[in-house]
Amino acid sequence: MREVDRDIRERIAALELALRERAPRRPRGLAGGGRGRGPLGVGDLEGAREVECDLGCCLVLERDVGGLVSPADLGRAAEKLAGSPAGRRYVFLDLETTGFSATPLFLAGTMFEKDGGLSCTQLLARDYSEERAVLGMLDRLIGGFDVCITFNGKSFDMPYMRERAKYHRLALACDPEHLDLLHHARRKWRDSLPDCRLTTLERHILRRRRSGDVPGREVPCIYHEFVHTGDARRLVDVIRHNLMDVVSMAELLIRLAEA
């Protein structure tokens, strides 16, 4: 920091005081509902490794979710729903962001077939500076597939990704076909369900509830906290939330393709 003279320092101190008065207090016990462990480093997460590309570094979390749904069933369901020819390669996508627009995205959850099973790959920006790398790697990852499957991605995930790419002045190479499950879900269940949000569909169609899930509106706050403190204890919940979203999408796809 530049050396400043005394009176400037005094004025800045006053400014700081004024801003502090206005700043919202950090909620108590934010660091994880008293789980009683010390801070959790993000590198300690299961399946985590740092990956570097020409746009910088980010964290990749990989895990096998094989056995949940058969990739072959998924392929058939997607073909039926999208009316596309056989043999296409599919990838599920769900983004976690720090707002509804113009703010960074920090987590991209993807799921695809790998070695006959399903693999989930999550790209995590450990801070705002890694968003570029997440975008670049995500672009490359999606580029390896023919069809991208999302839930409300037509109006949220895909435009968000494109907007963030513009923000970083990156040219996206990937241009997959897009299968948005929300539109199909609406068509099928609009009259029988109160709404077609993913959690509603999980409860009524997939017949399960998530326990200890993070409400979506808290996600941005948890991420900012994580960047400030480096403690990943609550971020773990967001990462799981993202994973669950992707898994639910796969199950939903099967249901949607049923007669």
Next chain:
Amino acid sequence: MESVPSEDTSKITRFLRGIVSSPGYRGQIAHIADIPPREAEYRDPAEPLDPALKKALASLGVRRLYSHQAEAVDLIRKSRNVAVVTSTASGKSLCYNIPVLETLYHAPDSTALYMFPTKALAQDQLRALGDLVLRLPGGGERIRPGTYDGDTPRYARRKLRQDANVIMTNPDMLNQGILPYHSRWSRFFSNLEYVVIDEMHTYRGIFGSNVANVIRRLRRILKHYGADPVFILCSATIANPGELAENLIGAPVETLTRDGSPSGRKRFVLWNPPFLDKHKIGRKSSNVEAHEVMVKLVESDVQTITFTKARVVAELILRYVRDALARRNPHLVDKISAYRAGYLPEERRRIEKALFSGRLLGVASTNALELGIDVGSLDASIIVGFPGTIASTWQQAGRAGRKTDESLVVFIAYNDPVDQYLMRHPGYFFDQTPENAVIGPDNPYILAGHLGCAAFELPLTKEDEAYFGDLTAPIVGVLEEVEKVKTIDGSTYWANTEFPAAALNLRTISDDTFTIVDVTGGERVIGVVDSISAPELVYPEGVYLHGGETYLVRELDLDGKIAYVERKEVDYYTQPVLDSSIRVTGEKRSTALNGLNVFYGDATVSWATTAFKKIRFYSMDSIGYGKLDLPTQHLETVSIWMYPGPGVTDVVKRRGRNPVEGLVGLKNVLINILPLFVMCDRQDIGGLVESSNTGRPAVFLYDRFKGGLGFSEKAFGLLPGILEAALDVIVECTCEGGCPSCVGLPVLRPPQHQDPDCGHGYPIPDKETARLILEEILERG
């Protein structure tokens, strides 16, 4: 009274002669300035205009360019930033529309951003540009303008972002609706060739300081997208257009002030309402005088616009005029209207059109019609009360007599110090303007808000000090401390769920106001007051005057910033007893002015309302006293201070007078007249006489804004002229021993402002001593 030449037989002359010779005339005309007509000065640009554009202009009646338009085109074609400072209706918009159209017509992918201070102006300019575009062959496809502001429907916004190549907006929208979402504007910003900033003189004080920072944010975003546009600024006449332009955009600007447009003969009448009685204190109501003049004009078939300072006055004058016409000329009643904020846009359009077509003969308006809205040329303009700046006065005066017709301006004074000063000094209107538009973009409080926004928009780096100055790093440090931002490898990111631009109000010091809540039967917000004034306006048990009603203050919640008041009929008002002090925290400059020592620097003002006096209405008897226990308030700001040397004080003492009395009077006069030099409101400047800092009594004048806005800094440089004006005020005031029009305390508090009686409870300082001090310093004795 000036004489009206008898050989002159024009409509305006006949009207004036009629007034002067009418039985009711009581010598109200203090001065008539006869402004001769000015011939048009034409010039061609160095390189000819595009033939298609030339043809389009000709079809609108523009066959040749005025000299200032051609000069502007030449400079802009050379990619120079330009500020055009010419009169109302001098064709300023062509100075930017021509270069913009030339570029966009041939390169329709290029873009231009127009910024106006109001949405109405953007609408008006959209229509004007649209007229021109339609006359260009294929213009409609190549030039795609649109307004993008709070009124733009959502569905239209996306289309404008994707397709428009001229966007007309305002600083508030830029702050909240465009810059934070710049990635959606990447096409527009990447191709930006021009930024147009019209009505630049309105960007001063707190608004201008914020706008300068919005432009800093714009420029760094443009750099991100690789754009380097030319800035074109237009302004009404002020003393320092080049300085203001450069401070606003942070880059060199060439200023054009030579006006090549023609104007008709204009008679500018200074009209002072007559004294009510021989005591020569009270004067007849200016609103009543205004309506009488307006009725006479309308009856003489002179199309007239009357400008008022408040919405309610516009309505009041409309009513007076209609009543008078109903009695005398009922067929004219429907030819009069009011115009102000609060009318629906369609209604405003209707009035504008009716004025343009001549169907309306008279309109009573607030300054809503002052800025460039085109309503055609009217014959006469009545200005009721000094609009606050000479620039505004000329804008309002310019509403009468566009181009070559003869026109009349009647400026009707209020009975307050500045208006009365102007009545005696017509030179202030007709000589070179003394008004300086001042901004303080580096005020740390303002910077803090914008640096947060900037970090939200793009990570801040060391290079951004080039835009935001030396305070950038320390303020970013503070924002980091409070976890608004996070610095990672030298880049500072916004790291908070808040949307920082929403917290910024460009036109006031944000979140620094007290809300006044009426708790009589439920809770109802009836007003707001700035936090600096709150403790001396809405203290517990005080009487708060609002809309002519009396309210008793029940509670002042300093943390929640709320004053709870209750409607109660009382026959008194209250006056706070203030305990104030000032501490100099850093002297930055000093100079000596012929026996007066003058300084400028940082200072902290502290004050508390310790008690209040109850004063009965009308009789002004003091009928009670109450003690208060309110915490002391502090304001860290900048100030000038000055004290006379022993040579001056000795002269005063030899005459058996007390120098402190004179200094208090001097302070009051200075607060009254500073706005004539630094274009601020009287409420923006505070003053004190105290001796603890300098060891002798000194006059302090400070910016009433946290961190300062540059008013007192500017005053430091202009002091000799300001002191001359102060002495004029004192010498020429007709009062005997001092009054609120000269050395008396200016009446500042907003709600009480309506009631001049409320200022009279304070003792009037010694006028004679104030005069002596100034005469010694200025050697004018």
